[in-house]
Amino acid sequence: MSEATLAHGSTEDAELPPLVPPSSTLGLLSVFRRRYLLKLLVQRELSARYEQSFLGFLWSYINPLSQFFIYWYIMGTIMGAHKSVENYPVHVFSGLIIVHFFTETFGAGTRSIVRNKSLVQKMPLPKEMFPVAAMLVSLYHVIPQMFILLLVCVLTGWHPDLGTLIGGVLALAILMCFGTALALVFSVANVFWRDFGSLVGILTNFVRFGCTMIYSYDMLAQHAGSLRWLVLGNPIAVACLLFQRAFWAFSTENPQHTIKHEFPAHLYHQGVFALIAAFVALLLAQWFFNRFDERIAEQI
Amino acid sequence: MAEAIVAQNVTKDFVLRRHKTFKQMSVAKMRGQETVNRFNAVDDVSFTINEGESVGLMGLNGSGKSTLLKVISGVMKPNKGTILTRGRIAGLIATGAGFQNSLSGLDNIFLNAAIYGLTEKETKAVLDDIIDFADIGQFIDQPVGTYSSGMSSRLGFSIAVHVDCDIFLADEILAVGDKPFKRKCMTKMEEIRNSGKTIVYVSHAAASVQKMCDRVIALEKGRLLFDGDVDEGIRILDYGDEDGDELAADDAELGADV
Ligand SMILES: Nc1ncnc2c1ncn2[C@@H]1O[C@H](COP(=O)(O)OP(=O)(O)OP(=O)(O)O)[C@@H](O)[C@H]1O
Numbered sequence: 026m027s028e029a030t031l032a033h034g035s036t037e038d039a040e041l042p043p044l045v046p047p048s049s050t051l052g053l054l055s056v057f058r059r060r061y062l063l064k065l066l067v068q069r070e071l072s073a074r075y076e077q078s079f080l081g082f083l084w085s086y087i088n089p090l091s092q093f094f095i096y097w098y099i100m101g102t103i104m105g106a107h108k109s110v111e112n113y114p115v116h117v118f119s120g121l122i123i124v125h126f127f128t129e130t131f132g133a134g135t136r137s138i139v140r141n142k143s144l145v146q147k148m149p150l151p152k153e154m155f156p157v158a159a160m161l162v163s164l165y166h167v168i169p170q171m172f173i174l175l176l177v178c179v180l181t182g183w184h185p186d187l188g189t190l191i192g193g194v195l196a197l198a199i200l201m202c203f204g205t206a207l208a209l210v211f212s213v214a215n216v217f218w219r220d221f222g223s224l225v226g227i228l229t230n231f232v233r234f235g236c237t238m239i240y241s242y243d244m245l246a247q248h249a250g251s252l253r254w255l256v257l258g259n260p261i262a263v264a265c266l267l268f269q270r271a272f273w274a275f276s277t278e279n280p281q282h283t284i285k286h287e288f289p290a291h292l293y294h295q296g297v298f299a300l301i302a303a304f305v306a307l308l309l310a311q312w313f314f315n316r317f318d319e320r321i322a323e324q325i
Numbered sequence: 326m327a328e329a330i331v332a333q334n335v336t337k338d339f340v341l342r343r344h345k346t347f348k349q350m351s352v353a354k355m356r357g358q359e360t361v362n363r364f365n366a367v368d369d370v371s372f373t374i375n376e377g378e379s380v381g382l383m384g385l386n387g388s389g390k391s392t393l394l395k396v397i398s399g400v401m402k403p404n405k406g407t408i409l410t411r412g413r414i415a416g417l418i419a420t421g422a423g424f425q426n427s428l429s430g431l432d433n434i435f436l437n438a439a440i441y442g443l444t445e446k447e448t449k450a451v452l453d454d455i456i457d458f459a460d461i462g463q464f465i466d467q468p469v470g471t472y473s474s475g476m477s478s479r480l481g482f483s484i485a486v487h488v489d490c491d492i493f494l495a496d497e498i499l500a501v502g503d504k505p506f507k508r509k510c511m512t513k514m515e516e517i518r519n520s521g522k523t524i525v526y527v528s529h530a531a532a533s534v535q536k537m538c539d540r541v542i543a544l545e546k547g548r549l550l551f552d553g554d555v556d557e558g559i560r561i562l563d564y565g566d567e568d569g570d571e572l573a574a575d576d577a578e579l580g581a582d583v
């Protein structure tokens with residue numbers, strides 16, 4: 026407020042900022058309006074996720090890579106998946122990237138509000154910022170993993186088509202929405218009962234084994250019968266299949282044959298449904314978040 | 326003159342959770358005891374503060390002053406009633422700033438300024454002033470978690486006074502600062518007041534309220550006890566009178582210094 030407004034008094038009322046409730050936010054919309062703050066939070070998350078650790082951000086590669094080698098050796102070599110699934114390492118790795126993106130968003134997102142306790146208690150800001158920032162940090166970590174995947178794909182003879190691009194983007198979009206939705210719900214639940222933080226570990230395990238990552242869709246279809254809809258009804262599994270269709274399918278000997286026999290018939294339709302479902306989940310999550318938002322600052 | 330803060334029947338309750346675990350809760354439920362208990366930390370408080378007013382918010386410990394400031398700043402939402410504010414709000418609430426302990430002082434300046442709504446350019450424009458005023462030397466690059474409580478409130482105060490707000494909230498800012506910094510704070514607060522900004526100032530030091538404010542709002546157990554003249558407000562709260570020796574000495578010191 027300047028001297029001028031004071032001097033002119035009420036005639037200048039129109040120029041004054043409006044009288045508003047100080048705590049009003051538009052939820053996720055405010056998050057995207059305040060992009061500079063979001064950027065700062067993402068930057069600090071990037072440096073803070075592995076603070077005080079010598080290897081630092083390398084942990085985000087060590088973690089998926091160690092999983093990759095376990096699956097590659099135990100499932101591939103010992104259990105014989107190398108023989109039954111063509112180009113099995115790429116099959117695992119392309120699934121792993123997308124599933125790991127989700128589990129990282131879920132895990133870090135769940136902890137995000139509690140981790141920022143001192144800010145939440147004293148500063149007014151849309152708390153949706155923290156789960157969204159966690160999702161963006163996980164997305165950022167996908168980039169170098171994608172380079173590794175692309176390199177491996179090219180080395181094993183990869184011929185992408187337009188569907189690769191569409192499928193890849195669709196898969197990421199599904200998980201950005203769905204991951205943020207779950208992160209929103211669990212981050213606020215974790216404020217009230219830390220039990221939810223522990224629950225994440227268990228759910229993450231279900232997610233890993235509920236996706237066609239270490240086994241192929243073909244194996245699932247043979248064994249699970251109609252139970253396979255339990256897997257296909259899961260947006261994460263659909264995203265995983267889309268990603269594998271984009272990368273793994275085109276690294277096999279005969280991509281058209283692989284797509285026909287190793288994937289569900291209407292994968293892209295399912296992808297679009299999954300995206301819609303993920304978006305609806307996001308809206309529901311925002312509604313849930315709003316309900317408990319006002320108690321976060323005092324209960325944390 | 327335009328209103329800066331309008332509070333209408335503001336009530337903020339807290340849930341006191343008696344039983345934390347599932348086991349405790351089920352036992353209590355079986356015995357028919359209440360498992361949650363609510364109480365009003367701020368109870369049906371109404372007032373209007375105009376632009377340019379500087380108001381002292383007083384009351385005993387636990388009377389709800391910090392809670393009311395949190396409601397005004399938007400950190401908490403009233404359960405009943407409405408609160409309306411005009412313009413940007415900055416300040417220190419409940420001793421100590423909202424910092425991220427693992428980040429350096431410098432990073433925290435940018436983060437806090439962004440939360441107040443400043444852009445990167447605006448922050449850079451006042452960065453040197455903030456660092457100069459906080460005057461914590463080389464420690465500005467150290468994680469805030471390693472700061473002494475005085476240092477972190479110096480930095481928090483310095484950020485809050487430099488963000489060009491319309492409403493300034495100050496909650497016991499003088500509690501942990503050393504004497505030279507207290508003096509600097511008071512001078513700065515007066516500067517803010519004289520520039521026509523609205524101030525809500527929480528303090529137990531009657532002398533500093535007398536010096537800073539032209540109105541007192543007093544709370545008692547969350548309810549509005551008094552709203553009006555400074556001297557009368559202080560008298561009603563009994564500050565400075567009985568067992569006044571220590572307090573009076575404290576206040577006198579402050580008054581003399583500033
Ligand atoms: N997060 C919370 N959960 C439950 N109760 C709370 C919470 N925060 C504050 N209270 C309670 O609300 C009441 C008012 O607290 P508040 O901090 O507003 O007091 P105050 O007037 O600032 O006191 P002081 O002079 O000591 O700073 C206290 O009884 C306190 O126990």
Ligand SMILES: [Mg+2]
Nearest residue numbers: 390391419496
């Ligand atoms: Mg207080």
